[in-house]
Amino acid sequence: MVSVSRFPPDPDRVEEIFARLARVMPEPKTELNFTNPFTLVSAVALSAQATDVGVNKATTALFAVADTPQKMAALGVEGLTPYIASIGLYRNKAKNLIAMSQILIERHGGEVPLNRADLQALPGVGRKTASVVLNELGIEPAIAVDTHVFRVSHRLGLANANTPDKVEAQLHQVVPEHWLPKAHHWLILHGRYTCVARRPKCEACVISDLCPARPDLMAARA
DNA sequence: ATCCCGAGGG
DNA sequence: CCCTCTGGAT
Numbered sequence: 001m002v003s004v005s006r007f008p009p010d011p012d013r014v015e016e017i018f019a020r021l022a023r024v025m026p027e028p029k030t031e032l033n034f035t036n037p038f039t040l041v042s043a044v045a046l047s048a049q050a051t052d053v054g055v056n057k058a059t060t061a062l063f064a065v066a067d068t069p070q071k072m073a074a075l076g077v078e079g080l081t082p083y084i085a086s087i088g089l090y091r092n093k094a095k096n097l098i099a100m101s102q103i104l105i106e107r108h109g110g111e112v113p114l115n116r117a118d119l120q121a122l123p124g125v126g127r128k129t130a131s132v133v134l135n136e137l138g139i140e141p142a143i144a145v146d147t148h149v150f151r152v153s154h155r156l157g158l159a160n161a162n163t164p165d166k167v168e169a170q171l172h173q174v175v176p177e178h179w180l181p182k183a184h185h186w187l188i189l190h191g192r193y194t195c196v197a198r199r200p201k202c203e204a205c206v207i208s209d210l211c212p213a214r215p216d217l218m219a220a221r222a
Numbered sequence: 223a224t225c226c227c228g229a230g231g232g
Numbered sequence: 233c234c235c236t237c238t239g240g241a242t
Contacts, residue, residue, distance in 0.1 A: 032238080048239035054229060055238095088227040092240080126240050146238035164239090188238060197236060198232075 006157030006212045009174060013210055017156060018179040020206050021186040028185030030136055032056065037112035037137065038104070039063050042072070042097060044132045045124045050087045058084050069101040069110050096124030114139050128164065132184075141180040143171045148191030149184065155195060155213035 032047060033056045034040040042063075047055045062083040066072040072080070077094050084090045084097075100122045104110055113119060114137060119130040131144035143149065145164035149171075153159040159170040175183045194201050202208045202215055211217075 030238080044238070045240090047237085049227075049237060050239095051230075051237045053237095057229095086228065088229075088237080089225095089239085090227070092226055096240085124240065128239060132238065144238065147236075148238065184238090192238085 007160040007170070009157045011176075014158065014174055015176060017158075017207050017210050018176065018183065018186065020210075021190060022179070022182070024206050025186055025189055028182055028189055030132070030185070033059055033063070035063065035067055037114065037133070038069055038072075039067050040136060041100070041112055041119070041122070041125065041129070041133050044129045045096065045100070046084060046087055046093055048093070048129075049089055054087055058087055069104040072101040073098060073105060093124065099123040100125070116140075131168075135181065135184055138181075143168055143175070143180070143184045143187075145171070146188065147197075148195075149187045151197060152187045152191040152195045155200070155211060156207075157212045 031052045032040070032043040034043050039059070043055055043059050046059065062080070065083075066075055066080075075098070077098050080098060081090065081094045084093060087093065103122060104112060108118070112133075114134070116130050116134060119125050119133060120127060128144045128146060131142035134140045135142040135144065145153075145168045150159075150164060150167055153167055153171060158174050159167040161167045161170055171183070172180075179186075190207075191197075194205050202211075205211070205214075208214045
């Protein structure tokens with residue numbers, strides 16, 4: 001077993017990877033439905049270990065009824081649960097979303113605080129969710145490391161660490177500044193539609209020739 | 223390290 | 233059937 005170290009990657013290769021992703025996806029954005037910072041945080045929190053398609057299915061009805069902390073808090077856990085019961089981990093999420101709404105009302109004037117410390121202090125909001133919100137709203141460029149970013153980064157040799165936090169740090173070292181704001185979306189979307197977990201669609205991949213994990217290389221290595 | 227936890231795809 | 237999906241709290 002020849003152990004080829006993929007990390008750190010060659011800067012020119014990294015530049016070319018993002019240049020091509022930029023060509024294929026010029027204006028990447030989240031596929032979660034939201035109308036304001038509150039529905040954004042809510043949707044992202046609900047998306048933990050769930051597909052955004054499934055989350056959107058639930059939030060379409062939910063946000064029509066509750067798109068503010070006040071309305072959400074008024075629903076209560078009992079009122080909220082039916083809307084999100086189709087989403088995984090829904091009991092925790094219901095409890096967190098109601099508690100979050102109450103805190104927003106009591107401590108933040110009914111507004112979503114747009115800084116990392118206050119966001120991560122909210123129930124159900126960790127580093128990953130906060131990063132998505134801050135990046136999506138243009139507050140600060142952040143790379144939220146979810147299952148897609150983790151997998152794609154490893155395959156491309158953009159990271160080799162074994163935890164999301166370490167992978168995030170490696171990506172900040174490796175990804176050029178000018179690609180940073182959109183890098184998160186590109187890695188996600190590439191992972192969701194092309195570099196999928198089970199049978200990556202390398203035939204349809206625009207960066208397969210730049211990928212250390214592409215099938216021919218893996219075969220040659222074995 | 224472990225729990226939470228449903229839908230969709232293969 | 234098993235795996236995956238924009239994790240967080242304990």
